[in-house]
Amino acid sequence: MNTSTITDNILSARYLRKGEKTFEDICHRVASALASDEKDRELFYEAMTSLRFLPNSPTLMNAGTEIGQLSACFTLPVPDSIPGIFDAMKQGAVIHKTGGGTGYNFSHIRAEGSPVRSTDGVASGPVSFMKAFNAATDVIKQGGRRRGANMGILNVWHPDILSFITSKKEEGSISNFNISVMVNDEFMTLVRDRKFDEIWIKHPVTGVKVTVGEIWNGIVDGIWKNGEPGVLFYDEINRHNPTPGLGDIDITNPCGEQPLLPFESCVLGSINLAACINEGKFDEELLDDTVRMAVRFLNNVIDANVYPIPEIEEATKKTRKIGLGVMGVHDALLMLKIPYDSPGGRKWCGEIMHRITETAVEESQLLAEKLGTFPEWEKSTWKERKVRNAAMTTVAPTGTISLLAGCSSGIEPVFSFAYTRMNTVGKTFFIVSPVFKEALHSTLSEKGHSGDELKKREEEVIAHVHDTGSIQDLEWLPADFRSLFKTALDISYRDHIEMQAVFQKYVHASISKTINMPNSAERKDCEEALLAAWTLGLKGITIYRTGSRDSVVLSLGNSE
Ligand code: CDP
Known part of the structure; x- marks a missing residue:
């Protein structure tokens, strides 16, 4: 049995539509639905059939069909009211039904034990509502093809932060969520300076105090025990917010690669770097052409997309963010005989990602000359350059599309040969x-x-x-x-983090990556990794200690 047998299976389960028999049929449908002219239709078709570029799963599933929902990433606001909370749940359900994943920041919900004026009762807090969102996800399969994925975020300055951090302690609870704590520089500075006894928050009603150390130990303990919570860096995300005039960003999509404003959505697409190697040499011109094609492809998705609710259409079209990323990075390094965890490996990756982002910006500029800038350009940080898209690059997990392309996923090192x-x-x-x-x-x-x-x-x-x-x-x-031929587990966690940092330097949005640690790693290794991630300018970090979970919920290569 070989990879193509698996590919056939994934295809029939996920992407083939009525009347379609082959992968080429799918590419034909997708290219025809998205190209603005005949030339691009051919380029889109060629890039997909040669497995050099693939859009995210919802585009492959739904382009040119009645569903027409093409994005993988959504972020929804959750206000502090019962109708508001259940509206968000309903919006999430509609998104899951069409194959998208949703991110929520639950920090607006008042803390557990706070008064509820209309009923004279007390609030049950964000964690209990998260359980309701989780149950709703259970009953909806994404487009009948995969289970819905969610990101649940709580700001480190929310009074319920300790119960949030331990909400997934029991394996299998809140299983449709990845959870992340949104920390800020102030908190991380206190941690760095080891001010663990400092009171960080006081509950507004009960007066219960929580120290920096209790939160930090909770995070580290959770990660060491079962890989959660993830950690997101609020200030770093907002230092790179391309549209500060539209508000701060405190939400990401389920796998963390897209920090977005409330109601924004983003379509992803990934270039297989291994497919840009010809006879042992990396073909930079082929990469440039692929990047330009991919920017036009993803930009067209924004207009062809059928949006689940009007608010999402409005927010998405204001900024027109796209998420062009890479996959097959480790494969490409192996083909070029450069070790992943070497200065040479990092140098090569940095140069390639820099090139991709610069080329993507140039293509977006060309689109702006023809079609105008994204509508909120004046509220953006793009002062020097008129572009069609507020953000262009990202690194997605590529859980399914990398299997389809037969390459290593995202920027991850191969797990086993x-x-x-x-x-x-x-x-x-x-x-x-x-x-x-x-x-x-x-x-x-x-x-x-x-x-x-x-x-x-x-x-x-x-x-x-x-x-x-x-x-x-x-x-x-x-x-x-x-x-x-080192694998994800042979590579030290410091080298994992450094590689993520190299990519982050040139990527507009964020990066989905797991920092693998051996089973023997200690809590202090997790602490060191978190501090290194913050110092090196990552926007978020996910750590997984081998064998610390019986089953991995939604991570790389495991997105069924
Ligand atoms: O490879 P594929 O296009 O299927 O997806 P991915 O790159 O593994 O994941 C990209 C994004 O799709 C994730 O960050 C989620 O936002 C979303 N996703 C989802 O909603 N449900 C899943 N089961 C997997 C991914």
Whole structure:
């Protein structure tokens, strides 16, 4: 069994529409629905069929169909009133139904124990409402194809912050949410200076006080125990808010790559960097052409999109943000023989991402010359340049589309070069990374192995990788081969963070990435990682310690 068998399965389950039989049929439908002219239709079709560029799942599923909802990312405001809260729940349900994911910041909801004037009662607080949102998500499958994903955020200055942090302590509770604490520089400075006894918040009614240390330890403990909460950096997000005139940003979509204003939505699309390599050389011109095509593609989605509610259409069209990202980054590095966790790897990635963002801005400028700037351009930070889109680049998880493209997901290092994957109907497949297989073959041949002996050695290594996930302990393999083929767990968490920081430097929005830690990592490693993330200018961080959860809810490569 090989990757294409899995791909077929994903396709039939997720993307094929009535009358469609092949991936080309899907690309034909999508390109025809989105291109403004014949030339672009051909370019869109070619980029998708060659797996060099793919839009997010809702576009592949719904473009050119009656549903017509094409975006993956939505953020909804949750006001402090019963009708307002249930309006948000209803809006979320409508979005899930069409394949989108929703982010909410629950901080406007008054704290548990606060008075409710109309009923003379007391408020139940944001966490209890989150459970209601979670239950609503359970009953709606996204477009009948996947379960809805949510992000639940609480600001660190909300009085219920401790119960929020521990709300997912029980494995399986609030399972349709990723949760994140929105911290600010003031809080992080106190942590950095180890002012743990300082009172951080006082409950407005009960007077209960919470210290910096209680919150910080709660966050660190939660991460160490089961990878949550994630942490978002409010000030860093807002230092890069492209439209401060429209308000501050305190919400992101479910996987964190899109910090957005309330009611904004964003369509994502990702370029497979591995598909830009020809005969061992990275083709920069091909990348530039792909970026330009992708900006036009995603910009057209904004106009072709069928929006679930009018407020979303209005907010989205004011800023016209698009989310162009990358996938196959580790594959590309392997093909170019550059280790992921090396200065050279970071340099290459920084240069490529810089190039992508600059080219995307240039193309958006061309679009602005023809069609005008995004309507709220004057309230934006784009003083020097007239652009069609307030933000252009991001890094999505690419959980499903990277499987479709057969490449490594987003900017993540490969998890294992040989593994067994179970598809949605429970069939298992044994998969070996083709880049690894080829390199192993030539390395062993160079070492003088041949014939049956070579085959036996290859099988031995692949079985070892399948069982243990790593080749680092096979000391008889050449050192340069071992240092190139490191996996997500072989790479230190500091190198994970540094790679995220390199991309963040050039990405307009944010980045979805998991910082992997070995099972033996301690709480102090989690603390150090969080502080490093803040210092290095990340907008958010997700940490996962191997084996700390029985099942991973919604993370990379696991978006079914
Ligand atoms: O690969 P694909 O286009 O399917 O999606 P992704 O890159 O893994 O995720 C992009 C975004 O889609 C996430 O950040 C969520 O906003 C949304 N999503 C969702 O709503 N439901 C899922 N099961 C997976 C992703």
